[in-house]
Amino acid sequence: DTFTAEVTGDGPQPGTLAASVERERRRIVVETLRDHAWNKTRAAGTLGISRQGLIKMLHRLGVPLEPPSDL
Numbered sequence: 001d002t003f004t005a006e007v008t009g010d011g012p013q014p015g016t017l018a019a020s021v022e023r024e025r026r027r028i029v030v031e032t033l034r035d036h037a038w039n040k041t042r043a044a045g046t047l048g049i050s051r052q053g054l055i056k057m058l059h060r061l062g063v064p065l066e067p068p069s070d071l
Contacts, residue, residue: 026061029054038067 012018029047036042044054058065 022061025057026063029057029061030063033063033067040065 012022029043032043032046033040036046040054041051044051047054049057055065057063
C-alpha cells in the first residue's frame with residue numbers, strides 16, 4: 001500500500017521518533033480520508049483542522065489530493 005510507505009524527501013530520518021510520528025500522522029490522515037470517501041472538508045472536520053490546513057498537511061506528507069486508483 002503506497003500510503004503506508006515511509007515518508008521520503010526532506011522529512012525526518014528513518015528510525016527516529018519524528019519519523020514514527022510522521023508515519024502515524026500520515027496513516028491517520030489517509031484513513032480519515034478513506035472513511036469520508038476522500039471528501040477533504042468532512043475529513044478535516046473529523047481531524048479537527050481546517051480544510052486548507054488538511055491540504056497543506058497532505059502536501060507536506062506527500063499524500064495526493066485525489067484518491068489513487070488502487071483504493
